[in-house]
Amino acid sequence: MNAIAHNNIADRLNRMVKLAMDTGEAASVEDAERLFAGYRLAVAAGADVGRSPTLQAALLTIVNAGRRCLLGGIEVAGIADMTLLVPVPPFETLEQAVTGLGGRVVDAVSPDAPLVVLGDVEEWSGHPFAVRATFDGWAGGIVPLGQSAMRMGERHEFTLAGVLAGALAVTEAFQFLRGNQPAAGRREAGLSLWRPELHWQDSAASGPVIDRLPAALWLIGLGNLGQAYLWTLGLLPYAAPGDVQLVLQDFDVLAPSNESTSLLTGRSLVGRRKTRAMADWAERRGFRTAIIERPFGPNVKIRNDEPPLALCGVDNALARSALEDVGFGRVIEAGLGGGPSDFLGFRTHGFPGVRKARDVWNPCSESFEQRVDLPAYRTLAAAGLDRCGLVQLAGRTVGAPFVGAVAAAAVVGEALRVVNGAHCYDLIDGHLRDLAHRTAVPAQDRAPFNPGSTVAGD
Numbered sequence: 001m002n003a004i005a006h007n008n009i010a011d012r013l014n015r016m017v018k019l020a021m022d023t024g025e026a027a028s029v030e031d032a033e034r035l036f037a038g039y040r041l042a043v044a045a046g047a048d049v050g051r052s053p054t055l056q057a058a059l060l061t062i063v064n065a066g067r068r069c070l071l072g073g074i075e076v077a078g079i080a081d082m083t084l085l086v087p088v089p090p091f092e093t094l095e096q097a098v099t100g101l102g103g104r105v106v107d108a109v110s111p112d113a114p115l116v117v118l119g120d121v122e123e124w125s126g127h128p129f130a131v132r133a134t135f136d137g138w139a140g141g142i143v144p145l146g147q148s149a150m151r152m153g154e155r156h157e158f159t160l161a162g163v164l165a166g167a168l169a170v171t172e173a174f175q176f177l178r179g180n181q182p183a184a185g186r187r188e189a190g191l192s193l194w195r196p197e198l199h200w201q202d203s204a205a206s207g208p209v210i211d212r213l214p215a216a217l218w219l220i221g222l223g224n225l226g227q228a229y230l231w232t233l234g235l236l237p238y239a240a241p242g243d244v245q246l247v248l249q250d251f252d253v254l255a256p257s258n259e260s261t262s263l264l265t266g267r268s269l270v271g272r273r274k275t276r277a278m279a280d281w282a283e284r285r286g287f288r289t290a291i292i293e294r295p296f297g298p299n300v301k302i303r304n305d306e307p308p309l310a311l312c313g314v315d316n317a318l319a320r321s322a323l324e325d326v327g328f329g330r331v332i333e334a335g336l337g338g339g340p341s342d343f344l345g346f347r348t349h350g351f352p353g354v355r356k357a358r359d360v361w362n363p364c365s366e367s368f369e370q371r372v373d374l375p376a377y378r379t380l381a382a383a384g385l386d387r388c389g390l391v392q393l394a395g396r397t398v399g400a401p402f403v404g405a406v407a408a409a410a411v412v413g414e415a416l417r418v419v420n421g422a423h424c425y426d427l428i429d430g431h432l433r434d435l436a437h438r439t440a441v442p443a444q445d446r447a448p449f450n451p452g453s454t455v456a457g458d
Contacts, residue, residue, distance in 0.1 A: 084097055196425070250273075255270060264281050313411075354441075423442060
C-alpha cells in the first residue's frame with residue numbers, strides 16, 4: 001500500500017470509529033465501522049419544545065453531534081409543524097433543521113433505542129437508556145428519566161445552556177452504548193456556565209439574564225473546536241447579527257474525516273478550504289467575516305481595527321504557546337483529550353492569566369508506536385501499509401463532536417462573561433466520564449477589557 005492509499009485512509013476515517021481500533025476491540029477498519037453502525041439514539045420532544053429556543057438548541061445539538069458518531073442514526077419524534085426559534089441557516093422549520101442536520105423525523109420513537117426526552121413528554125419505561133435534557137439559565141445537563149424532581153425550571157431561556165445539555169445527552173448515551181461507564185443513564189450530569197465551580201442545580205448556578213453579546217471575535221482554527229464555537233455563537237440571540245465581525249484563521253482543507261468531528265462540515269464541503277466554507281456559513285447567519293489562510297504563530301500581529309478577543313481551537317503546541325505574542329487583549333482557548341482513555345476530557349484557559357501560554361505548552365513529540373501492534377493496524381499492515389504509514393495513522397486523534405460542543409459552551413460562556421464585565425476563569429478542567437470531578441480556577445486581578453459587544457434580542 002503506497003503513501004497515497006495511506007493518506008486516503010487517514011483522511012476518510014471517522015475519528016470516533018478509530019476509537020474501536022485504538023482500544024484493540026476491532027480487528028479491522030470494517031469491524032470498527034460495523035460496531036458504530038449499531039449505535040443509535042431516539043429523541044422525544046414535548047409540545048413546549050415549540051416554544052423554547054433553548055430546548056431547540058439542545059435538540060439540534062443532539063442531532064448535529066450525535067449523527068456523526070452514532071452511525072445507526074438519530075430519530076426524533078414530536079416536532080411536527082413546530083416553528084424554528086433559533087437561527088440555523090438555511091432552514092425555516094424545526095423539522096427541516098432536524099432533517100437537514102442528518103436526523104430522521106418519526107411519528108414515534110423506537111422502544112428499544114436509547115432515549116433522550118426534551119420538554120413535557122409523558123414519562124415511560126422500557127428503553128434501555130432514558131434521560132431528560134434540562135436547563136435553567138446558564139446551567140444545563142441531564143437527569144435520569146423518572147426523576148422528575150430533578151428537572152430544572154426551564155424558565156430562563158439561554159441557548160448556550162441548550163448546546164451544553166444536548167451535548168451532555170449525547171455524551172451519556174455514547175458512554176452507555178460503549179459500556180464503559182456503568183452509571184451512564186442512572187445519574188445526573190451537568191454544568192453551570194456561569195459558576196462552573198458550583199453544582200449545576202445550585203440556586204446560584206443559573207446566573208443572570210444578559211443583554212450584551214460579543215461583536216468582534218478572532219477564531220484560530222476551524223476544525224472540531226472552531227466549528228463548535230461557530231455553531232454555538234450562531235445559536236445566540238443576536239438582535240443585529242450584522243454588527244458581528246469575525247476573523248477566521250486556518251490554512252487547511254476539509255477532508256472526509258472532518259465530518260465525523262466538526263459540527264458545520266458536510267460531505268458537500270469536502271475539498272474546500274475551511275476558512276471559505278466557514279465564512280459562507282457565518283455570512284448566511286448574518287455575520288461579517290474576514291479570512292486568514294496561514295498558520296497562526298508569533299509572526300501574526302493584529303491591527304487596531306481587528307478583533308481583540310480571540311477564541312483558539314488548535315491542538316498545535318507551537319501555535320498555542322504564541323497566543324500572548326500577537327496583541328490580543330484576551331484569549332480564551334480549549335483543548336480536548338485525544339487518546340482512547342482521554343478523548344472525553346476538555347480544558348479551557350484564559351489569557352492573560354496566572355500562567356503564561358509559553359509555560360503551559362512546551363512542544364514535544366509523542367510516539368504512537370505501540371498502537372500499531374493492535375489488531376486493526378496489523379490487518380492494515382497485512383494489506384500492505386508500511387510501518388511509517390501505520391504510525392502516522394495511529395497518530396490521528398480520536399475526536400468526539402459532543403466533547404467539542406461541551407468545550408465550546410464553556411469557551412463561549414467565558415466570552416459572554418467578558419463582554420458583560422463579569423468574573424472570568426483562568427482554567428476550567430473536566431472529564432465527561434464523570435463531570436462531578438472538575439476544576440475551575442477563577443481569574444485574579446485582570447485588567448478591565450472591552451472587546452466590543454452588541455445587543456441580545458428576546
